[in-house]
Amino acid sequence: MTRNLSTPRPGAPSATAATAADLGTRRFLFVTGKGGVGKTTFCAALALALAAQGKRVLVAMPQAKERLSAMLGTPPLTSEIAQLGKNIWAVNLSPERALYEYGEMILKVKAVAKAVFDNKYTRTFFRATPGLYEWAMLGKAWFHTTETLEDGSNRFDVVLFDAPATGHGVDMLRVPKVILDAVPPGILRRDAELAWAMFRDPIQSGVVVVTLPEEMPTTETVELVNNIRTELGLPVLKLIVNGVLTPLFSEGERDELVRDGALLAIDAPQTTAGTRDSAIVAGARRAVRERVQAESLARLDREVDLVALRLPFLFDEAGTPEGTRLLAMRL
Ligand SMILES: Nc1ncnc2c1ncn2[C@@H]1O[C@H](COP(=O)(O)OP(=O)(O)OP(=O)(O)O)[C@@H](O)[C@H]1O
Numbered sequence: 042m043t044r045n046l047s048t049p050r051p052g053a054p055s056a057t058a059a060t061a062a063d064l065g066t067r068r069f070l071f072v073t074g075k076g077g078v079g080k081t082t083f084c085a086a087l088a089l090a091l092a093a094q095g096k097r098v099l100v101a102m103p104q105a106k107e108r109l110s111a112m113l114g115t116p117p118l119t120s121e122i123a124q125l126g127k128n129i130w131a132v133n134l135s136p137e138r139a140l141y142e143y144g145e146m147i148l149k150v151k152a153v154a155k156a157v158f159d160n161k162y163t164r165t166f167f168r169a170t171p172g173l174y175e176w177a178m179l180g181k182a183w184f185h186t187t188e189t190l191e192d193g194s195n196r197f198d199v200v201l202f203d204a205p206a207t208g209h210g211v212d213m214l215r216v217p218k219v220i221l222d223a224v225p226p227g228i229l230r231r232d233a234e235l236a237w238a239m240f241r242d243p244i245q246s247g248v249v250v251v252t253l254p255e256e257m258p259t260t261e262t263v264e265l266v267n268n269i270r271t272e273l274g275l276p277v278l279k280l281i282v283n284g285v286l287t288p289l290f291s292e293g294e295r296d297e298l299v300r301d302g303a304l305l306a307i308d309a310p311q312t313t314a315g316t317r318d319s320a321i322v323a324g325a326r327r328a329v330r331e332r333v334q335a336e337s338l339a340r341l342d343r344e345v346d347l348v349a350l351r352l353p354f355l356f357d358e359a360g361t362p363e364g365t366r367l368l369a370m371r372l
């Protein structure tokens with residue numbers, strides 16, 4: 042398993058491709074975007090690409106029904122950091138556990154931490170304190186950028202934070218700032234300050250926004266990039282447009298195919314099944330999708346001032362280790 046994950050295939054492009062090399066100079070990358078656009082898929086592919094370049098990568102995700110292990114072909118993740126392959130580690134952060142560990146670090150003595158954290162009233166208090174669970178997870182992920190090995194080198198060169206879908210994801214990024222503004226000086230505040238300083242520094246860290254070439258995700262992405270930059274003042278390093286189809290039709294052909302509304306009727310595939318027209322119905326649907334994609338890509342180019350990396354739509358390989366390797370080669 043270890044060998045398969047990181048061994049490039051014969052004929053694969055060299056692992057020094059631009060996106061991974063560029064992003065891989067950072068210590069902490071926050072990957073966000075609307076639900077289901079391919080954040081975890083991208084994290085898996087980037088982890089593979091970075092690991093192949095010799096970077097030690099930790100993928101951390103908060104309490105997600107995780108799909109990363111399926112994408113990498115490894116056993117399911119737990120809340121314990123596990124090595125998945127050469128240079129790749131991953132952890133599925135549990136908020137309770139992260140808060141507990143954080144408490145242990147702050148309180149230094151395990152017995153005290155246990156007394157505090159196992160207490161029903163403190164647990165209720167924690168739950169009612171906005172942002173504390175989020176910070177425990179984000180802060181724990183950040184903390185792993187500060188760890189060193191015995192020889193003084195980084196335990197992890199890059200931490201990839203596979204954030205929850207937008208809304209929650211950006212709320213999570215807001216948390217260190219909230220702590221800075223609201224919490225009195227102390228260890229919690231000191232760590233939040235250090236983390237926030239790292240997150241704001243485009244040399245050390247940044248946000249990667251993933252999207253799909255579709256109408257709603259495009260609109261939300263334009264807003265998201267603006268919000269992250271203006272409201273939070275954090276650097277957005279890269280836009281990933283995932284699931285891009287190679288067009289089959291020219292613009293003229295698309296116009297031709299979508300002209301006949303009957304081909305796009307909801308029951309058209311059923312009514313034409315088994316006839317020659319079913320191919321034309323399929324073509325018309327594909328033409329619509331290609332048109333939306335072309336419009337979305339043009340809009341992202343116009344309205345988001347970032348060089349976008351386009352990743353191909355995968356058919357049979359989506360969500361599999363083979364698909365992850367195919368995407369990693371594009372990075
Ligand atoms: N390039 C692609 N081609 C085809 N299918 C893809 C591609 N990228 C992702 N998918 C599929 O889309 C689905 C969502 O992908 P993924 O889990 O990576 O998204 P996500 O943004 O992490 O979702 P969530 O918000 O639920 O965490 C998965 O079934 C995945 O296999």
Ligand SMILES: [Mg+2]
Nearest residue numbers: 080081105203
């Ligand atoms: Mg995900």
